Amino acid sequence: MKIRHIVAVLSWCIAAASDATEFQALDRAAAARIVTPSSHAVPTIVALWSAECVHCKKNLKLFAEMVKADRRFRLVTVAVEPQFAGLAEPLDLLAVPGQRFAYGAESPEALGYALDPKWRGELPRTIFFDGKGGKTALSGVVTEATVRSSLGLQTNP
């Protein structure tokens, strides 16, 4: 692929991604793809959160800061509840980048199971992909060191 072609496709992708601040409804098929390691060619954080979760913003703040400072990895957020007016506020206040999902019409049990069969609903829940086929899921507030090691990024950028 020639550079000008890459530039053209990249431009399209950037345009397509420019509305990343809008939520997309998550169904089981999308959930399954998001948590398949081969979907992630680069280290990726999939952060499960909800508006009710008082501990989630600590993780979201950390992830947002890390992603902005280190372009080697990506962040995807999944609100484990249906979209409603104001759901984006916690993400917007923390300027959380990346693709945003919120639960669609299927039952929360079915969507949660598709995302992570071992997950029992506690939040925050984070699934880390190292971009090489590795996957780790952790519940609770995590540290930067944990994030880096879970992503296979041992050093600062």
Place this chain on the structure above:
Amino acid sequence: MVSGATPRSAIRRAMMAVLGAFVIANASAADAQPAQHMHGTAGAKPARPELGTSAAFAPDGVLYAVTKDGQHVLLHRSADDGRNWEAPVVVNAEPEQISADGENRPKLAFDADGAALVSWTRPLAKRFTGEIRFARADDRRHFTAPVTVHRDRREITHRFESLAVTGAGKVVLAWIDKRDLELAQAANRDYRGAAIYAAISDDGGRSFRAEQKIADHSCECCRIAITGDTDGLPLLMWRHVFEPNERDHAVVKLGADGAPGKVARATVDRWRIDACPHHGPSLAVAPDGTRHAVWFNEKDGEGRVFYGRLKDGRVDGQRALGGERAAHADIATAGRHVAIVWKEFDGERTLLRAEMSVDGGATFSARALTATGGVSDQPRVIRRGDALFAFWRTENEGMRGYWLE
């Protein structure tokens, strides 16, 4: 990421890597089709109804339930144990915000004289804030204007209320309250979790005593269990945050004036985590004083729903209920009968399951009650006289009941 080779190939490689990331990002977005983009608009309703529902039998044996419909709490009546429901009665004539999802739901209890007592959490504008609301209807049709139960009126957390009428005729409302956390934060002090506060009514909910702090350091968003002890005084059980961050459970008995006794540790699973489990316990006391409890915890690395009998700071007969995905269990007793219900996702459907004991919890038999393919509320087990009844609201099937015989 970019190393070696010529500058041009290095640039190409870098761009391909970025392109790869974008393609993945957008492919997964496209894969979510027919995932429509969802724009948040003021006043927009959630994508699905909030199913949080409570049910109770009135002293005359008729089944009632309270639900949320928009900005109203509704009281429903069924003369045939849940097979058919009459047109509901509006509890709050003036519309207001109401919490009725997950661990939140309107609550329903009956006074000894048959009056309907209804409570709910009204979320306020600021995130995580709310007020505990209460209304009463002598005739179960015409409700008093709702009152805010607590004297503290700051726009802070007063949420996740639970309501009970205990044997001694006291109306008890208990909730999660962050006034102590707010004070600590203002003074730049650490404070684990939130607090439990409670207000008692001696006159069937016509008035409430000033609220009292029951305990510091509760978990922030798990439902609270209230039941009556054998002497009629209220017993409360909730998810606590023991030092440093063990999200186990605590239990306390309130005096006739609502003042708490000694807070005791109820479970010892030692789930150390800074997270919101959104999974509160349930507690029932048998006539012989046995405290039967169900709760969710992670133990030995596995999150399970447990049953056990709480006794003097230890748990007798603790065991996991159902399979790996058993969730949101509820428990009740009637004489020597003990009934537990929970829901459990099997990979395709959500099952309503039960265990019943006729010998005071010494032995149990399991039973599958029903299943749904859609969204469902947490199940409840309620009592009419000597009989126990499972109640479950699902989006597809509505409000249904099952006698646990």
